[in-house]
Amino acid sequence: MREDRDLTQKQIAEYLMCDQSLYSKYERGEREIPLNLLIKLADYYNVNIDYLVGRSSVSKRYK
Secondary structure (H helix, E strand, O other): OOHHHOOOHHHHHHHHOOOHHHHHHHHHOOOOOOHHHHHHHHHHHOOOHHHHOOOOOOOOOOO
16 A cells, blocks of 8 residues: 555654664564554555455445
8 A cells, every 4th residue: 555655664754753774664564553553544545454455355434
């Protein structure tokens, strides 16, 4: 989703208030992303967390 929107890892890391190298590890699956950051990413991309982590093909947010 980040690349589809032409965003850099640095831009997303700044939004999450973490270091770019740490965010890169989250993307590569080398570190587990904390729930609070998943929530922030889901809000940022306006999708539900299940979609964000690949558990659903439906991106609509839950009401």
